[in-house]
Amino acid sequence: MRRLVVVLAVLAAGWLPAQAAEPTGKTLPGLGPFDQAMQALLEKWDVPGGALAVARDGRLVLARGYGYANRERREPAQPTSLFRLGSLNKMLTAVAVLQLRDAGRLNLDDKALPILGDLGPRPDRIKDPRVHDITIRHLLQHSGGFDRERSGDPLFPPRAVQAAMRQGGAMPPTCEAILRDTLESALDFAPGTKFAYSNLGYCVLGRIIERVSGQDYNAFIRARILDPAGAAGLRPGRTLTAFPGEVTYYTYAQEPTVEAVPGLGLRGKVTPPYGGFPFEAFDALGQYIGAPVDYLRFMLAIDGTRGPTLLSRDSLREMRRRPDIPGEQGKASFYGLGTLVRPVTGGENWFHAGSQSGMKALAVRYAGGNAWVVAFNSRPRDRDGFAGDVDRSLIQAAQRVGKGWPGGDLWSEF
Numbered sequence: 070m071r072r073l074v075v076v077l078a079v080l081a082a083g084w085l086p087a088q089a090a091e092p093t094g095k096t097l098p099g100l101g102p103f104d105q106a107m108q109a110l111l112e113k114w115d116v117p118g119g120a121l122a123v124a125r126d127g128r129l130v131l132a133r134g135y136g137y138a139n140r141e142r143r144e145p146a147q148p149t150s151l152f153r154l155g156s157l158n159k160m161l162t163a164v165a166v167l168q169l170r171d172a173g174r175l176n177l178d179d180k181a182l183p184i185l186g187d188l189g190p191r192p193d194r195i196k197d198p199r200v201h202d203i204t205i206r207h208l209l210q211h212s213g214g215f216d217r218e219r220s221g222d223p224l225f226p227p228r229a230v231q232a233a234m235r236q237g238g239a240m241p242p243t244c245e246a247i248l249r250d251t252l253e254s255a256l257d258f259a260p261g262t263k264f265a266y267s268n269l270g271y272c273v274l275g276r277i278i279e280r281v282s283g284q285d286y287n288a289f290i291r292a293r294i295l296d297p298a299g300a301a302g303l304r305p306g307r308t309l310t311a312f313p314g315e316v317t318y319y320t321y322a323q324e325p326t327v328e329a330v331p332g333l334g335l336r337g338k339v340t341p342p343y344g345g346f347p348f349e350a351f352d353a354l355g356q357y358i359g360a361p362v363d364y365l366r367f368m369l370a371i372d373g374t375r376g377p378t379l380l381s382r383d384s385l386r387e388m389r390r391r392p393d394i395p396g397e398q399g400k401a402s403f404y405g406l407g408t409l410v411r412p413v414t415g416g417e418n419w420f421h422a423g424s425q426s427g428m429k430a431l432a433v434r435y436a437g438g439n440a441w442v443v444a445f446n447s448r449p450r451d452r453d454g455f456a457g458d459v460d461r462s463l464i465q466a467a468q469r470v471g472k473g474w475p476g477g478d479l480w481s482e483f
Contacts, residue, residue: 087292090118094148095134095482102466107135107443109453110245110462114455118146119445121463122362128373137315138446139349148483151315151358152444153306154340154430155423158357159271161290161303163209163407164371165278167355167384168293172401177387181213182252188245190252195337197255205277207260208270209406213354216265223251224268224354225346226330240332241308241347244272247336250455255423262403264394268354275353286352297377308333308348318342318427319447321331337386342427357469361432361442362483368432369440375480389417397472425454431459440469 092104100123107121118136122129134146169175175184181203182189190200199214205215221228229242236248251269258265275286282289287305295303306312320340327345331334335344348356369375372385381386388406397403402411411418416436423430423444429452430444441463449455 072268075115079130084481089256090136090143090145090212092133092135093145094120094131096131096133096189096428097477097479099473099475100131100434100470103131104133104135107133107464110459112137114449114458115322116152116449118316118449118453119412119443120146120148120152120361121436121443122148123362123364123476124365124369124375125438127369128361129365129480129483130477131183132474132479132483140317140319141255146316146446147314148362149302149360149362150316151200151302151306151312152446153318153358153425153428154303154364154444155355155425155428156429157230157421157432157442158351158353158355158365158420160371160407160432161294161357162271162274162278162353163292163388163419164379165286165379166205166209167388167406169278169281170387171381171384175205175277177209178204180204180206181277184280184432185248185273186280188276188391190249190282193232194253196253199256199259199370200252203260205274208267208277210394211264211267211270211272211404212392212394213267213270214258214260215251215267215269216257217267218265219257219431222268224272224350226328229347229350242274242332242350244352247350249275255459262395262443264392264397266404268351271354272350276346278353284394288406294367294379298367298379300359300363300366302363303351303357303367305356305357308336308394308405316446318429321447321450324426324450337474340427342425345426355423361430361444364432365440365442368434368442374440384391389419390426399450422456424456427456429459431456433460433463 117140120134123131124363133147134149136146138144174193201450203213212354229247232250233242233246236246236250255406279286295301326338327341329339329344333344371379389410391403402409408419410419418435420433429448432442434440
């Protein structure tokens with residue numbers, strides 16, 4: 070009796086473990102190992118919810134939601150729930166740049182500053198003449214001269230706020246103010262001489278897409294990529310206002326609160342996903358939200374495995390070519406143009422991860438025909454340990470399916 074009273078009290082308080090929700094969505098027979106893997110990940114890492122979409126040879130075989138979109142209201146995550154996707158956004162930006170290359174509108178070795186024009190650094194304020202050497206290829210490959218391990222990430226506070234203040238721009242900070250301020254400052258290394266992951270480089274690429282195409286970044290992405298691929302559910306998210314169907318984002322236990330970014334109408338400390346960074350400034354590098362099943366549509370359309378082919382064969386080769394950067398030769402995996410690549414027997418695996426406070430996502434295509442996209446509405450304290458566990462767990466799930474992959478295709482249902 071006492072145990073029953075305790076259980077009823079817990080339920081009345083509105084708390085329920087994330088793993089208690091049954092999976093939602095659709096799956097073809099024989100793919101239970103994926104359900105087991107996802108439910109185990111939520112329980113082990115105390116993540117409220119997630120969604121997974123799996124394809125085999127271009128066929129959609131699983132689209133599921135797990136755990137909770139909102140833990141307090143006990144709303145189950147759906148396969149169509151919208152999640153922040155973080156740096157999966159960068160693959161969208163890279164494909165847009167390569168489409169402009171295919172159209173003859175730009176070359177990868179074009180210099181960035183002439184294209185930026187008056188959006189770029191003011192000539193009399195440039196402290197490092199090496200900024201003139203930055204090319205579009207450098208920005209795509211994260212070799213533009215920006216090293217966040219040395220100087221901090223200019224897209225996040227405090228650097229983002231300081232940049233906006235120096236530039237006299239409005240708050241919250243914008244990509245334009247941040248890129249101008251950074252390009253007027255000293256670089257961390259000579260462009261093209263080192264790989265250093267850079268959000269700033271993709272902020273610049275978003276503006277290059279706009280200058281070359283004559284369209285707003287988001288309008289170009291929708292018209293040239295998302296609508297043709299049937300992935301119209303992908304869209305730029307918002308800092309404080311959720312879209313219908315968007316999940317709630319959770320920090321890990323004891324994750325510190327931070328000062329609210331100026332200009333959002335907030336005061337004092339906030340949880341990082343809701344005002345801790347200038348989310349709208351991330352349009353070309355990490356602002357997009359969507360269901361994993363829609364991102365999978367886009368990813369399979371890049372080379373025409375499903376849907377229209379978004380890129381020419383030559384641009385596809387460029388996208389997955391090992392960069393000519395010191396230190397990148399001989400690595401098992403490398404960053405091509407907007408995607409990580411791992412050469413394997415029979416082709417390449419290509420993939421990208423997304424990571425911000427309150428979210429984690431992973432998109433992978435394997436040379437053997439498997440592909441999946443997974444997203445979660447929390448990022449555990451041990452973010453690298455969680456990422457590795459997600460990767461291993463899904464690979465092991467596929468191995469447990471073995472040769473028993475089902476026929477059939479669920480695309481028409483999503």
